Amino acid sequence: MLILTLLFFVVSYCDESCLHTKGLVKVDISASEILSNYNDSCDEGVKHYKGPLLGYVTPWNPEGKVMAKRFASKFDIISPVWHNIVLANNLYKITGEDEFDERFIKELKEKNQRIKIVPRFNLEKDALGKYYQLSGSAEAKNLAQEILTFAQYCFHGIID
Numbered sequence: 001m002l003i004l005t006l007l008f009f010v011v012s013y014c015d016e017s018c019l020h021t022k023g024l025v026k027v028d029i030s031a032s033e034i035l036s037n038y039n040d041s042c043d044e045g046v047k048h049y050k051g052p053l054l055g056y057v058t059p060w061n062p063e064g065k066v067m068a069k070r071f072a073s074k075f076d077i078i079s080p081v082w083h084n085i086v087l088a089n090n091l092y093k094i095t096g097e098d099e100f101d102e103r104f105i106k107e108l109k110e111k112n113q114r115i116k117i118v119p120r121f122n123l124e125k126d127a128l129g130k131y132y133q134l135s136g137s138a139e140a141k142n143l144a145q146e147i148l149t150f151a152q153y154c155f156h157g158i159i160d
Contacts, residue, residue, distance in 0.1 A: 045073050046073075046074075047073065047074040049074075052076040052077065053074055053075050053076050053077070054075070054076065054077045054078075054079060055067075055068055055071075055075050055077070055078050055079070056078075056079050056080075056081055056120065057078060057079070057080045057081065057104075058080075058081045059081070059082060059096075059099050065101070065104055068104075068108060069104070069107055069108060069111065072107075072108050072111035072112040072115060073111060073112050075108075075112065075115055076114070076115065076116065077115070077116045077117075077118050077156075078108060078115060078116075078117055078118070079117075079118050079119060079120045080099075080100075080101075080105075080117070080119050080120070081119070081120045081122065082096045082099035082100055082101075082119060083095065083096035083097075083099070083100075083119060083120075083121050083122070084096055084121070084122045084123075084124055085121050085122065085123045085124060085143070085146070086124045087124065090139065091139075091142055092139065092142050092143040092146050093146065094121065094146045094147070094149070105117055116156040117155050117156055118155060118156050119155055121147070
């Protein structure tokens with residue numbers, strides 16, 4: 001089932017002519033063939049998939065930045081996962097400013113002017129429990145204010 005799912009993904013989201021050229025469209029595909037070709041790509045500059053394409057960039061996978069820059073013209077949205085929402089003394093704080101990479105965002109926008117940068121905020125365990133109880137409270141206003149401080153980075157929205 002996993003092989004069929006991977007094959008469906010590859011056929012659905014890649015240029016079929018490229019896949020045929022590489023001999024990857026066939027009924028019997030082995031795990032070793034998938035492992036040998038998983039990192040192959042077609043034309044880096046042409047987006048073949050017609051729908052919006054979202055990519056996540058995380059600090060724990062530095063290859064993500066490399067791939068996002070390499071395929072920037074194919075992405076509609078890049079979501080950096082650099083920030084955490086933590087709860088300290090009943091106040092929300094956003095951490096991860098040290099992970100913010102302005103040069104990376106500038107390079108993406110140079111390669112694709114229409115790309116949107118939409119950061120994802122991770123909710124730490126203590127903050128998550130309280131997050132579901134927010135409703136017009138002072139804590140909700142505090143959290144909203146913390147998130148609004150990131151407007152200075154010219155993001156196009158957020159993902160939580």
